[in-house]
Amino acid sequence: MLDKRSPMPMYYQIQEDLKQRMDSGEFVPGTMIPSERELSEHYDVSRMTVRQAMTNMVNDGYLYREKGKGTFIAEQKIEQPLQGMTSFTEDMKQRGMEASSRLISFETIPATVEIAKKLNLDESEDVFRVQRIRSADQKPMAVETTFLPVTLLPELTEEIVQGSLYQYVEDKLGLSIEKATQMIEATVADDHQATLLEVPRNSAVLMIERNSILTDGTPFEVVKSAYRADRYKFISDIYRS
Amino acid sequence: MLDKRSPMPMYYQIQEDLKQRMDSGEFVPGTMIPSERELSEHYDVSRMTVRQAMTNMVNDGYLYREKGKGTFIAEQKIEQPLQGMTSFTEDMKQRGMEASSRLISFETIPATVEIAKKLNLDESEDVFRVQRIRSADQKPMAVETTFLPVTLLPELTEEIVQGSLYQYVEDKLGLSIEKATQMIEATVADDHQATLLEVPRNSAVLMIERNSILTDGTPFEVVKSAYRADRYKFISDIYRS
DNA sequence: TACATATAGTTGTCTATACCAGTTCTGTTT
DNA sequence: AAACAGAACTGGTATAGACAACTATATGTA
Structure with missing residues (x-):
């Protein structure tokens, strides 16, 4: 799944993979994605590494977490076109x-x-x-x-x-x-x-x-x-x- | 320094303490703050906990990191006319x-x-x-x-x-x-x-x-x-x- | 049926450690 | 004095584990 010998950090590869799975329609907004423990097993990395990837994606607005429930795909935020620079x-x-x-x-x-x-x-x-x-x-x-x-x-x-x-x-x-x-x-x-x-x-x-x-x-x-x-x-x- | 029995997470207490030290003028923009290892010793927490506090502050724009050099106080961003809400x-x-x-x-x-x-x-x-x-x-x-x-x-x-x-x-x-x-x-x-x-x-x-x-x-x-x-x-x- | 209780699952916080990669200082050599 | 080499720092990445706090579901009891 991931390339452990790649110079790209594992957490980055996980982010990209998750984004790609979102784009492909595997995850739609509101869906719960697999738990941190499941993902850490799936990608064969520690839970903290999965967390690092997910924390970044939460900060970037791709995901949101609910304690005790899980982590979910965020709605596409249409209402902030020009926060970051947009082409x-x-x-x-x-x-x-x-x-x-x-x-x-x-x-x-x-x-x-x-x-x-x-x-x-x-x-x-x-x-x-x-x-x-x-x-x-x-x-x-x-x-x-x-x-x-x-x-x-x-x-x-x-x-x-x-x-x-x-x-x-x-x-x-x-x-x-x-x-x-x-x-x-x-x-x-x-x-x-x-x-x-x-x-x-x-x-x-x-x-x-x-x-x-x-x-x-x-x-x-x-x-x-x-x-x-x-x-x-x-x-x-x-x-x- | 920190209250280990407080319900407030340690990393949050560290953030607040650092912000307070910035407000008090102990740290001015451009200053390098103590290294993660020093802070972890100072606050008597693990380095990862200090990192969690600092990562949040970097995301919020209070600090910026330079690999191999250190972590610094960010400039107060005055140059944003309408970033914050202006009357x-x-x-x-x-x-x-x-x-x-x-x-x-x-x-x-x-x-x-x-x-x-x-x-x-x-x-x-x-x-x-x-x-x-x-x-x-x-x-x-x-x-x-x-x-x-x-x-x-x-x-x-x-x-x-x-x-x-x-x-x-x-x-x-x-x-x-x-x-x-x-x-x-x-x-x-x-x-x-x-x-x-x-x-x-x-x-x-x-x-x-x-x-x-x-x-x-x-x-x-x-x-x-x-x-x-x-x-x-x-x-x-x-x-x- | 209704209510409490257990329990299994989730994220949240935190530790202690290890090694990597980039920067800076320092001492030695030239 | 200048150049190099290495040591000693910095943050970056990653591990394995632990317990807390919260949520949902299932189970047993009144």
Whole structure:
């Protein structure tokens, strides 16, 4: 079942296996999963190791425990789309829609003053400018424009941006995104946006700008998205303290 | 140091002690706290018990660990504008503006279907409807409409809502707000909003709706705010995983 | 039938130990 | 003085076992 010689810790392998069994439909929300003792026998590890895996999954919201009863599969939490950073695809999936994406343009341009400042570049240094239409259930949802520093990703191509950019960055730079600052505002659609989003001019659009920072503190990207206000609400949960 | 006969688990007592030592200034952000082995000797418990306390505190953001180096006090996360719940007044203060507020109406009305559902009331049960103009630097910033269940706060008055409502709720009910779900969307101003916000009709407005839940799970309020899009951006920081 | 009691199952807490992997300091050698 | 090697630290992973607290079910008794 598990690979004891793998460099991956046992508790991690158990987590992945349990998640996989959840995805496959073996466990549905509300189901009680086998007890800690049963799982420790099944995976041939100590109960504490199973507990470590399960504690992580409880913290991540996959499971919940009830003392004296057992451990259960948690409901899929639809209501917190943006707690951790969510991609457009994940976001739409959580909303029960199918995401698709169409590349409109991919070009290298000198940074504007605004973008240079946000990416911590000298003025007129080159940046990639990638523009996409993001669709949900085959209807336009947002126009997304991404700015990336050329110096950081000199070998970036169209193919890469259409794949998993974040995966590429991790492999290429050994860094990942640590956090982002997000700004949300309301505007009315300009002609260009109206055409791409297939809405009347002067419709309301929700502008979301995300500035992402890598784990070493380098600004990584500026993403400006214009969402159709008639189709999209931004939802988040906030907690006290 | 710790009370071994207390019904409180040892790891919990350790957490509380460490937090108290942080509050008292013994540990400041960035400081390395004693190693797990030292603490286990100090508290006279096993290292695993210390680890359980520390793992919880890492998950809660009080500490962070670095393999081979030690465990450190985390920075107080000030840089999260809307991570914790912020009042309009605090929000404006952080933006360097002076907040003021004018009560427009305070009335009792039967709940609409939407509000009844969100406040978990029977249809047509009474709710308070409080409408305010929120201003920053003496210029209108938002129109805020709050819905509160009458059954929860039967003695609510105009004076109270103009003071600290949250303080009143805590004293009156012994409960406080645990979390809120927030929905943000873009619309165009209707006549009423345009007049109150002193903007042209068909200007863009940022609608923020906040549904707050008390610590016992009771829905507490629905707040709908219409912000002037030319003056207000919603800003938040988000973190990976 | 109704109520108490046992009992077997669950998670919760805790111990004592062991080894691994990464970091830092220290003493020795060059 | 600089470079290396190793010791002594750090947290990370894992074991085997114990008892407590809680829940559900079955059993016996009034």
